[in-house]
Every structure is written in structure tokens, then in C-alpha cells.
Amino acid sequence: MFFKKPMNLPTAATALPGRAHAIPTAQTHFVNGKPLKGPYPEGLETAYFAMGCFWGVERIFWQVPGVYVTAVGYQQGVTPNATYEEVCSGRTGHTEAVLVVYDPKVVTYANLLKIYWEGHDPTQGMRQGGDVGTQYRSGVYVTSDAQAAAAEASRAAYQVELGKRGYGRITSEIAPAGTFYFAEDYHQQYLAKNPQGYCGIGGTGVSCPIGVGVSA
Secondary structure (H helix, E strand, C coil): CHHHCCCCCCCCCCCCCCCCCCCCCCCECCCCCCECCCCCCCCCEEEEEECCCHHHHHHHHHCCCCEEEEEEEEECCCCCCCCHHHHHCCCCCCEEEEEEEECCCCCCHHHHHHHHHHCCCCCCCCEECCEECHHHCCEEEECCHHHHHHHHHHHHHHHHHHHHCCCCCCCCEEEECCCCEECCHHHCCHHHHCCCCCCCCCCCCCCCCECCCECC
16 A cells, blocks of 8 residues: 555545544643644744654754744645545645744744755655655745745755755755644654654755855
8 A cells, every 4th residue: 555655746626525623633742831733922933844754853843942832734735634544645735744933033944944954855756765655745834935035045055065965956845834734642742752763854964054154
């Protein structure tokens, strides 16, 4: 069944129907006790990243100083309120994404982009390492024109560095953030609950030049 997963995104006509109501999830962050769905303190900003299996991705970001709270969910798809099993079928269009709520006075969006690019291989298309399927595609989902400009600039800068090391074209999508559907309770902060659990995240070893003379 694993190898029969579709590698193309579904259309509205071919996607699973989903449901009208949100699936149950945790109310607070397992590590820091803060509310997953807010309300968040005034002055904080929101970012969304997809870079493979969201278990490992979320752990990367919740450890960053200045990040207030993180959560895992499904984004950029067609099916409303999809379950994990539905997303895994490849018939919802979602990718596994992480919500990052952060204090821009402590950690900038450019800092987060650097962590994003260096934390995975953005040239792999519909996969990340051994995880294969549309749900593992890489993406930056932006909430403002400023975020979009920063993401585009960082992608261009990183492409140059990857090319020097023999990597191909970056396949990560940069797009306006679609609805973020919070994943089930057991997925939230999974690697804090299961310290020896699976983490398929690994970078290229190539440094992204943001912060070393290249702005985002």
C-alpha cells in the first residue's frame, strides 16, 4: 500500500470529502503548557513550515529561544478537517506542517527561515528521506507580503549555496498560508512524549547564508 500512494495532488473533485467539524486535539503544549490554539500574547507573530515528518520538525522549533508555542497539523490541502489516516492516503492534498508562534523581538522570521532551510533537504519533491508521499513535501506558508519576500529571498540565496555542493533545484513551495488543521492529540509534541520515537528529519549540511551578509 505504501508504494501505491499517489504522488500527485488531488483536485477538489477527487479529494476525500472530510467533515464539517474539527477533529479533537490537545488544548495545551505538552512541553511548556501554553495554549495551542491561543489566544496568544499581543506582539507575537505566526509562521508555518513543512519539511517532512512533523514530529521531528516541531521539536526543532519548540527548542528555539523566542518561540512561544508550536503545534503540528495539516495544511495546503483540499479536504476539510482531515484525519491523519486520510492525509496519509494522499487523497487530501495536505502536507504535514508546523505552526510556530514566536516573539519577533527575540527571534526573527529570517532566523526561522535559516533553521527551516538547514533542517531538511528541500530538493526532494514529494518526499523527505525515506518518507514518501505528498504529505512530506516541503513548503513555507506565509501570512504577509513581508514573509513572502523574505522566504523568496532566502530560497534564492540557499539555491546558490546548494548548487555549489551539487544539489539540484529546490522544490519547496512558497505560498499564502491555507487553513491549518490541528492534528490529533497524540501527534502534538510527539517526540517529547516519546523521546525514542521516529524522527526522519535531516539536513544537507549546507549552511544558509541568511545572517552572514545576505538579508531575507
